[in-house]
Amino acid sequence: MAGLLVHICCAPDAFYFLKRLKEDFPEKEMVGFFYDPNIHPYEEYRLRLVETKRICRDLGIPLIEGEYDPESWMDSVKGLEDEPERGERCSVCFDVRLERSAQLARELGCQEMTTTLLMSPKKRFDQLRESGEKTAGRHGIQFIAVNYRKGGGTQEMFRLSKDKEVYMQDYCGCIFALSQQKGEDMLWDMTSFGYRAPGSREETLFIKEVRERAEELGLETREVEFPFLGWRVLEGGILAGDRPVPSIVKTYSRSIKGKVRGFLQRAGKNRLILSKQFVTVQLVEELGDQPLDEFSGLIPPTFIVSKDYEELLLKEKVTATLQTEFIPLTSRVLIIGKSGAQKVIAIPADTLQDKRGWDLGSVEHLLKEREDSIRKGSTALCLAGAVSVLQSGLRVLEEVTGSEIDFLGYPS
Numbered sequence: 001m002a003g004l005l006v007h008i009c010c011a012p013d014a015f016y017f018l019k020r021l022k023e024d025f026p027e028k029e030m031v032g033f034f035y036d037p038n039i040h041p042y043e044e045y046r047l048r049l050v051e052t053k054r055i056c057r058d059l060g061i062p063l064i065e066g067e068y069d070p071e072s073w074m075d076s077v078k079g080l081e082d083e084p085e086r087g088e089r090c091s092v093c094f095d096v097r098l099e100r101s102a103q104l105a106r107e108l109g110c111q112e113m114t115t116t117l118l119m120s121p122k123k124r125f126d127q128l129r130e131s132g133e134k135t136a137g138r139h140g141i142q143f144i145a146v147n148y149r150k151g152g153g154t155q156e157m158f159r160l161s162k163d164k165e166v167y168m169q170d171y172c173g174c175i176f177a178l179s180q181q182k183g184e185d186m187l188w189d190m191t192s193f194g195y196r197a198p199g200s201r202e203e204t205l206f207i208k209e210v211r212e213r214a215e216e217l218g219l220e221t222r223e224v225e226f227p228f229l230g231w232r233v234l235e236g237g238i239l240a241g242d243r244p245v246p247s248i249v250k251t252y253s254r255s256i257k258g259k260v261r262g263f264l265q266r267a268g269k270n271r272l273i274l275s276k277q278f279v280t281v282q283l284v285e286e287l288g289d290q291p292l293d294e295f296s297g298l299i300p301p302t303f304i305v306s307k308d309y310e311e312l313l314l315k316e317k318v319t320a321t322l323q324t325e326f327i328p329l330t331s332r333v334l335i336i337g338k339s340g341a342q343k344v345i346a347i348p349a350d351t352l353q354d355k356r357g358w359d360l361g362s363v364e365h366l367l368k369e370r371e372d373s374i375r376k377g378s379t380a381l382c383l384a385g386a387v388s389v390l391q392s393g394l395r396v397l398e399e400v401t402g403s404e405i406d407f408l409g410y411p412s
């Protein structure tokens, strides 16, 4: 039976808070409860959960995951969408999360509960205390309202999180706060690309999941972040007559102004072009994306298309549209193993636009296969981000490890 249930919102808030709780209440048996139905999108929720698992394991605190039920959370805050952060919507959000925590505390036979939300510098302490006392009181539980932000606690929290290389989110969690904070740019935070685009949240999540598995095996890990010039497709495609033609946009293609219409001309064995705005079609045996290995500047708007469509494309008038954007992004590399390992193996953390890439199961398999040599220090297994863009993560790995990298590539 646990004595103290700690509702956990995220790893940065939890790390220092849990450490302090353990110091101040050494006699109490603790259990963590990750309950965040307010977080959007799901990948962000997963990211915060995986990081919470890492730090709870580190501190030896068992963790229970609550239900992820964003629809019912949305219903609870209906009518409060436009409230500012720290306003009435947040009161309801705290009530929802702490009410469920209090129910669980009672089910588990805990006499006390608290929440790591109390650590968050952006939240109102009095608002949280009121919610905690009200919800815990309803279930006959005592709410512990400790203020660990004081006396340099907030700075210590950031320092610890940085040392542990914990993912630091840049918004509270819900879609409404995000839209108030980022305006139209929030669309990118809410968009799932359907593949692990270089520098995307999905890519970060994959790296963190692998890290969590490696640490579970007791292996050494470290991460290094790096910036790179990202590129993404906002919208676009190619039509032959009124028929959409399946295509992949070549990395670093520039945008088309408005819409281009006309007949494609052959400009090489596997190349068709429209003279207007240099729209290019590159024909391939099988439709698939290719990593961009060399920088050749901005390229004409280029669609990769299967040869099966060659005849149709030459016969019909085509319409092409394309909006792309260049954007500074951040990615990371994960190194599993000791510094100075003689053999450094790397796999890409990103996937190509056609979704080719490593899945978690295959990486786990590889990790187990090499576990002994990693533990002994002769091998390091690395995940490199943004490899499909100019091999960015591989270049960083070479610099960081000072070794030649044995790159295992993208699965075919």
Ligand code: SF4
Pocket: 038, 085, 086, 089, 090, 093, 094, 172, 173, 174, 175, 176, 177
């Ligand atoms: S801003 Fe944060 S605390 Fe407030 S409602 Fe949104 S997720 Fe909840």
